[in-house]
Amino acid sequence: MKRILVTGGAGFLGSHLCERLLKEGNEVLCVDNFFTGRRSNIVSFINNPLFEVMRHDVCFPLYVEVDELYNLACPASPIHYQFDPVQTTKTSVHGAINMLGLAKRVRAKIFQSSTSEVYGDPQIHPQPESYWGNVNPIGYRSCYDEGKRCAETLFFDYNRQHKLRIKVARIFNTYGPRMHPNDGRVVSNFIMQALQGKPITVYGKGHQTRSFCYVDDMIEAFIRLMATPDDFTGPVNLGNPGEFTILELAEKIIKLTRSKSKIIFEPLPHDDPTQRQPDITLAKKKLKWQPKINLEDGLKETIRYFRKLAPAS
Ligand code: NAD
Ligand code: UDP
Numbered sequence: 630m631k632r633i634l635v636t637g638g639a640g641f642l643g644s645h646l647c648e649r650l651l652k653e654g655n656e657v658l659c660v661d662n663f664f665t666g667r668r669s670n671i672v673s674f675i676n677n678p679l680f681e682v683m684r685h686d687v688c689f690p691l692y693v694e695v696d697e698l699y700n701l702a703c704p705a706s707p708i709h710y711q712f713d714p715v716q717t718t719k720t721s722v723h724g725a726i727n728m729l730g731l732a733k734r735v736r737a738k739i740f741q742s743s744t745s746e747v748y749g750d751p752q753i754h755p756q757p758e759s760y761w762g763n764v765n766p767i768g769y770r771s772c773y774d775e776g777k778r779c780a781e782t783l784f785f786d787y788n789r790q791h792k793l794r795i796k797v798a799r800i801f802n803t804y805g806p807r808m809h810p811n812d813g814r815v816v817s818n819f820i821m822q823a824l825q826g827k828p829i830t831v832y833g834k835g836h837q838t839r840s841f842c843y844v845d846d847m848i849e850a851f852i853r854l855m856a857t858p859d860d861f862t863g864p865v866n867l868g869n870p871g872e873f874t875i876l877e878l879a880e881k882i883i884k885l886t887r888s889k890s891k892i893i894f895e896p897l898p899h900d901d902p903t904q905r906q907p908d909i910t911l912a913k914k915k916l917k918w919q920p921k922i923n924l925e926d927g928l929k930e931t932i933r934y935f936r937k938l939a940p941a942s
Pocket of ligand 2: 706833875902
């Protein structure tokens, strides 16, 4: 049995990861400041004797004894990470320093949830890990993008300087049950709007693309990455290469929910990337992994979850 720390463990991805690690018989310590995380995400396993929750902000040092550490703490939705941008950078940078320091003290293996945002508005398509990105350092998204880039730098310096065992995942848009209904991300927004019969808010012309990965596929990749030999550090792209325009996503969700909602167009947010698709050649090779759940099936599961939360229109 391993003792595993998951920061951001009450969030969307973190709660699924905690659940999976518990199922495998590990002891799990969930550390979260509940900024976007919710008790309801962890309620189904909160009484498991192998599970422990601690309210703590990763911007402050933490002293615990663990064998492995997954660092997921950081708001992921643009609305939430732009709410207090200084805190967002602190969470990524001070959070990484504190968690790397902890991992160094106890010689734990440490996983970083980095992001496709390190590629910014990419000029290479699809994006391989070797691409250095096209990121605005002073824009509205920079607190998140540059915070995550700096965290990657710290991870690789701890690896080179202190021989720390690191695993860096660049996560592309992931969706599924337990996303916050008011999270502001596109899948949750569109499903909530469709279920409530409200207009579907497509930003810009909706021609921008994203590649959407279902949460179960993503958690499987996390586990496989953590189990790779020590000389494999990443960064490795994790995501579903299926690429869709935002307009296509809106139409799909209207069809699957049988909603009467109409699409409306709203201004495109600052620095909104025009296209995004992971090149997952490396993940296929090193993790023997590729997503299995297609967008339609993943959306059906996610719609089922949101139906329980949203009053019918
Ligand atoms: P989320 O907002 O649901 O979860 C983030 C969790 O971190 C929440 O529980 C929040 O309360 C917690 N948190 C935030 N600041 C904290 C702090 N200072 N101290 C302690 N806890 C803190 O988002 P998510 O989608 O589950 O994302 C998890 C991780 O994966 C994030 O690091 C995010 O950047 C990364 N990621 C997610 C996606 C995606 O599509 N879901 C894509 C790329 C990267
Ligand atoms: N988007 C949209 N309507 C919404 C929410 C988002 O058209 O109600 C668009 C957004 O402009 C972006 C894409 O959907 O082009 C994905 O947005 P999200 O916030 O989910 O994640 P991002 O990949 O931009 O971080």
